[in-house]
Amino acid sequence: AKKLNYVYVDTGAMFRTMAYYFLTNGIDTTDENAVNEKCQAIDITIQYENGEQHIFLNGADVSKEIRKEEVGKNASVVAKYPKVREKLLELQRNLAAANDVIMDGRDIGTVVLPNAECKIYLTASSFVRANRRYKELIEKGKTVLGIEFGSTRIKAVLIDEDKSPIASGSYDWENQLVDNIWTYSMEKIQNGLQGCYQDLVKDVEAKYNVKLTKFAALGVSAMMHGYLAFDENDELLVPFRTWRNTITEEASEKLTELFSYHIPQRWSIAHLYQAILNGEEHVKDVRYITTLAGYIHWKLTGKKVLGNGDAAGMFPIDIATKKFNEKMMDQFDELTAEKNFPWKIREILPEVLVAGEDAGVLTEEGAKLLDPTGTLQSQIPMCPPEGDAGTGMVATNSVAVRTGNVSAGTSVFAMAVLEKDLTKPYEEIDLVTTPAGDLVAMVHCNNCTSDLNAWVNLFKEFAQNFGVEDVDMDQLYGTLYNKALEGDKDCGGLLAYNYFSGEHITGFEEGRPLFVRKPDSNFNLANFMRVHLYTSLGALKTGMNILLKKEHVALDRMMGHGGLFKTKGVGQRILAGAIDTPVYVMETAGEGGAWGIALLADYLIKKEDKESLTDYLENKVFHDAVGTGMDPVAEDVEGYEKFMETYAKGLAIEKAAVENL
Numbered sequence: 001a002k003k004l005n006y007v008y009v010d011t012g013a014m015f016r017t018m019a020y021y022f023l024t025n026g027i028d029t030t031d032e033n034a035v036n037e038k039c040q041a042i043d044i045t046i047q048y049e050n051g052e053q054h055i056f057l058n059g060a061d062v063s064k065e066i067r068k069e070e071v072g073k074n075a076s077v078v079a080k081y082p083k084v085r086e087k088l089l090e091l092q093r094n095l096a097a098a099n100d101v102i103m104d105g106r107d108i109g110t111v112v113l114p115n116a117e118c119k120i121y122l123t124a125s126s127f128v129r130a131n132r133r134y135k136e137l138i139e140k141g142k143t144v145l146g147i148e149f150g151s152t153r154i155k156a157v158l159i160d161e162d163k164s165p166i167a168s169g170s171y172d173w174e175n176q177l178v179d180n181i182w183t184y185s186m187e188k189i190q191n192g193l194q195g196c197y198q199d200l201v202k203d204v205e206a207k208y209n210v211k212l213t214k215f216a217a218l219g220v221s222a223m224m225h226g227y228l229a230f231d232e233n234d235e236l237l238v239p240f241r242t243w244r245n246t247i248t249e250e251a252s253e254k255l256t257e258l259f260s261y262h263i264p265q266r267w268s269i270a271h272l273y274q275a276i277l278n279g280e281e282h283v284k285d286v287r288y289i290t291t292l293a294g295y296i297h298w299k300l301t302g303k304k305v306l307g308n309g310d311a312a313g314m315f316p317i318d319i320a321t322k323k324f325n326e327k328m329m330d331q332f333d334e335l336t337a338e339k340n341f342p343w344k345i346r347e348i349l350p351e352v353l354v355a356g357e358d359a360g361v362l363t364e365e366g367a368k369l370l371d372p373t374g375t376l377q378s379q380i381p382m383c384p385p386e387g388d389a390g391t392g393m394v395a396t397n398s399v400a401v402r403t404g405n406v407s408a409g410t411s412v413f414a415m416a417v418l419e420k421d422l423t424k425p426y427e428e429i430d431l432v433t434t435p436a437g438d439l440v441a442m443v444h445c446n447n448c449t450s451d452l453n454a455w456v457n458l459f460k461e462f463a464q465n466f467g468v469e470d471v472d473m474d475q476l477y478g479t480l481y482n483k484a485l486e487g488d489k490d491c492g493g494l495l496a497y498n499y500f501s502g503e504h505i506t507g508f509e510e511g512r513p514l515f516v517r518k519p520d521s522n523f524n525l526a527n528f529m530r531v532h533l534y535t536s537l538g539a540l541k542t543g544m545n546i547l548l549k550k551e552h553v554a555l556d557r558m559m560g561h562g563g564l565f566k567t568k569g570v571g572q573r574i575l576a577g578a579i580d581t582p583v584y585v586m587e588t589a590g591e592g593g594a595w596g597i598a599l600l601a602d603y604l605i606k607k608e609d610k611e612s613l614t615d616y617l618e619n620k621v622f623h624d625a626v627g628t629g630m631d632p633v634a635e636d637v638e639g640y641e642k643f644m645e646t647y648a649k650g651l652a653i654e655k656a657a658v659e660n661l
Contacts, residue, residue, distance in 0.1 A: 001102040008053060009046055009095055011105030011112075012075075014088055016066040017044050017057050019074040029074045036083040044091050069161075134166045134208055141214035141377075144605075146598025147196060148391060149189075149222035149292055151175065151244075154196040157594040158204065158215075163602060163621045165595060167207060169200025175242055182244040184292075186236060190369070193296060197370050214377040218362060219601035220300065221593055222293035224313035224387035224432075225264075227271035230288045237282040240292070241271050248274035258335060259328050261316050262425040268314035269332070269345075276336060284341055289314075290350050297359065297385035300366035305359050306350040307383075307600075309390025312432035312440075315349060319421070322437035323352050353384040355435035355600055355613045383597070383604040389415060389442065390435045391596030396559040396586075397622045399434040400614040403557050406575060406583075408564035412448035412540050414579075416441045416558075422551050428505045428543045435600055436613040441553065443543030445505055449564055451498035451513045452532045456480060474566075480529050481570040487530035489639025492522030494531040495646050497654045498538070505539045512657040516650060533574045534640065536564065538647050541578045541640070548579065555581045557629070569630065577636030586627040 001008035021042050022029050029035060045056045054063045065071070078084045092112050095101055103112065109119035124132075137143050137160055147156045156169040171192045175182045184192075201212050225243035230236055241247075243266040251274035255263040263270050268289055275283050290298065291314060294306040306314070308322055318325040324346065332345045353359055362370070362380040370376060392398075393415055398405035404416035415432075418439045422429065430442040459480060460471045499511025515531075517523055547553040558581050564571035565585050576583040603616050 004100070004102075007046055007048065007095065007099040007101045009092065009101050009103040010053065010055075011088070011092060011103060011108070013046075013053075013055050013066060014044055014091065015075045015079050015084075016071050017055055017062060018042060018084055018088065019078050020062055020066045020071050021057055022078060023071065023074055029077045032081050032083075035078055035081055039083050039087040042087065042091075044088075046095065131208060134160060135210050137161065137166075138204060138208060138210050138212065142216050144598050144602045145200075145215045145218045146391075146594045146596070146601060147193070147218075147220050148388060148593040148597055149192065149220075149296070150388065150593070151223055154192045155592065155594040156196050156200040157598050158200060159595070159598045159602065163599060165598075167200060167203045168594075169196050169198070169203055171196035171199060175244065178239060181239055181247075182242045183239040184242065185239070189240075189292070189296070193370060194372060201371075201375075211375055212371075213375055215380050217381045217383065217601040217605045218300075219383040219385070219597040219604075220293055220296045221307075221310070221386040221388060221391045221597040221600075222291065222296065224291060224310055224389055225266040225268060226291060227268050227275075228290050228292065228295050229272070229275075229282065229286045230290075231285045232287045234288070237285055238275075238280070242292075245271075250274065250277055255332075256425060256427075258331055259316060259325075260425055261328070262427060262429060262431065263316075264430055266313075273332075273336075276339065283339075286341075286343060286348055288348050288350075291385075291387065293385035293387060294350050297382065299369055300362055301360035301382050302363055302366070303360035304350045305353050305384060307359075307386040307390065307435050308352055308354045308433050308437040309393075309435045309440075310385060310387035311350065311352045313387055313389075315345075316431070317352070317433050317437070317439075319433065319437065319439045322354050322433075324349055354437045355384065356603055356607050357384060359384040359604075381601075381605055383601040384435070386435050386597055386600060387432075388593045389413075389432060389440075391593035391600070393417075393434055393440070393596070394599050394613075394617065395592055395596035396561055397617050397625070398559045399436060399438070399617065401438055402554055403559070404440075404555060405559040405561065406540070407562045408448050408536070408560065408571065408575070409562040410448060410450055411444070411446050412537065412562075412564075413442060413444040414540055414544060414558070416547060416553060416555060418553060422547075426546055428546055434613070441547055443505070443540055443547070445539040445543070446501045446503055447498045447511065447539065448536050449498075450500045451496070452536050454513070455528075455532055478567045480525075481533070481567040483526050484529035484533050485526075485570060485573065487524070487526035487528075488522055489635045490642040490646075491531040491534055491639075492524070492527035493518055493646070494521050494523065494527050495650045495653075496531045496535040497650070498532070498535050499654060503539050505543050506651055506654075508654065508658065510658050512654065512661055514654060514657055516653060531643075533564075533571070534578075534643050535647070537575060537578045538644070541644060544579050545644075548581075555579070557582045557584055559583075560585045569628075572628075572630050573633065573636065576630050576632040577640045580632045580637045582629055582631050584627050584629045586625055 027034050043058050047054050054061050144159050154171040157165050158167040160166050173192050175184055204212050227241040246265050248265040248270040251270045252263050252265045291310050293310050298304055316325045316328050329346050359382050362378050364378045367376045367378040396405040401417050401419055406414045418441055432440045432442055463471050495516040497514045501511050502509040560572055560575055560583050572583050572585050
């Protein structure tokens with residue numbers, strides 16, 4: 001158009017201009033009649049100034065205003081109305097009658113200008129169109145980045161405006177046992193952060209041939225708990241003590257008694273108090289303690305803040321204020337007063353924020369830390385840093401009260417969002433919060449599918465010995481899991497324990513995998529598989545019974561994810577029977593915690609006034625998610641309860657095995 005001195009007509013911009021008129025004149029774009037009445041009051045013209053297109057609405061230049069996100073959303077709404085399309089058809093034809101034009105858009109050659117002297121029809125595959133759109137979003141800095149530090153892998157996920165992942169990066173790492181402390185060095189943390197980001201950069205360049213320079217928002221999450229202590233010069237005082245360390249039993253017990261609130265060994269406050277009990281020299285020099293996510297966020301933004309969910313793994317949260325519990329902080333200070341430390345506990349903890357609150361921006365130093373090449377720009381908004389439990393709840397749409405999720409793989413844990421406090425502390429139940437600050441009861445068990453997988457591999461070996469060399473493991477799992485549904489609801493008197501390691505909920509520091517039956521048990525393949533599926537959730541059910549039967553916690557649904565649910569309908573039905581609650585499983589798995597923290601970063605910048613995290617997830621992320629729900633079957637519930645009676649009695653057998661094998 002420039003070369004021919006023609007007017008280029010962007011019909012998409014004209015739809016945006018119509019929408020802008022309705023918005024600025026207080027007209028509800030969802031009210032078709034109101035929109036139709038005002039169509040004739042609109043005049044749109046296009047002019048070029050210094051080689052740039054300018055679009056005029058009733059004589060006023062609105063070229064910049066129509067590019068706002070809200071205008072684009074409303075343009076999609078009004079574009080459906082016949083009167084709007086008729087009005088734009090009239091305006092577009094008027095432009096073509098008065099000027100030499102090149103016009104693009106849908107139906108231009110067939111409806112708008114059927115007698116045009118030259119028509120060009122362009123098409124592209126959906127893959128090419130999507131990639132072009134993603135490239136444009138990346139170049140304009142409209143994507144959102146989430147990075148999560150897991151125990152063995154750091155993962156980065158880049159999402160588009162539809163909240164869908166469009167690129168990813170990862171970095172494998174392992175903790176180290178140094179002086180009997182499980183830790184990650186500061187060097188490894190920095191290398192992991194940079195390595196994961198550079199892997200994302202490579203993925204973006206390979207897919208879209210564009211460099212990453214900016215994002216709309218950014219978030220960081222990590223494994224919860226642990227102990228990172230710094231002095232007045234922001235120097236690390238002792239190596240990072242991760243959640244994996246079980247060295248704070250004395251502190252855990254004393255703080256639980258003091259607070260009347262269960263304080264697990266892995267919590268930050270347990271680590272600090274154990275250091276005090278041990279008489280560790282560094283404690284007097286502590287000026288700040290935080291988690292891994294809090295540390296990384298601090299280095300990227302300069303802000304000593306922490307998201308509510310991660311903070312709940314440091315020190316108990318008051319769900320009324322959504323801050324650290326003031327009474328318990330006073331109790332802790334009284335407990336340690338005789339030590340005369342130059343600090344009070346509230347002075348050395350991070351500031352607690354809920355999802356959506358301002359947590360600072362990426363500083364120049366932070367941008368250089370994340371991307372040493374200097375390509376990444378600063379001043380990117382960052383959401384409150386979170387723990388992996390909270391991001392997992394976000395990624396499975398399980399933050400609403402009376403909902404939760406069960407993650408079942410090598411280990412298993414359940415998270416249930418509560419309506420109110422529990423009546424008393426339970427050693428089996430950890431209390432944390434969602435990123436929005438709602439109280440969550442967590443049941444965590446060390447063992448889930450490892451023993452089950454071992455038995456499936458035995459059947460694989462059996463098949464190979466019969467000449468089946470290429471065993472399809474998905475088919476094998478599917479066959480055996482579905483066979484379990486044919487079994488007796490109480491497993492026919494069979495009993496098994498999946499204890500590869502200890503299980504605190506049932507009181508075991510060590511474990512022995514066991515399969516037990518009586519001479520008159522109904523021993524067949526269906527019951528054999530059913531008992532191993534049942535026992536994979538046996539310890540979890542022990543903890544969930546506390547919530548559901550003793551505390552009468554009400555749950556509307558639980559979301560299942562992880563390897564146990566891979567065979568459609570089987571693990572889902574077993575879990576529904578175990579907890580007597582509807583269980584939902586999504587057909588497509590999300591991107592895990594890295595996606596969850598990216599969604600929290602997106603919520604920071606996209607949330608509407610008074611829009612809750614629950615509403616944001618329900619209406620803007622999971623509104624079109626495909627999944628299946630399954631109600632508990634009464635016979636399964638009854639059968640599971642009968643099995644659990646045998647399970648409880650048989651723990652003496654497990655104890656004898658640990659003592660004698």
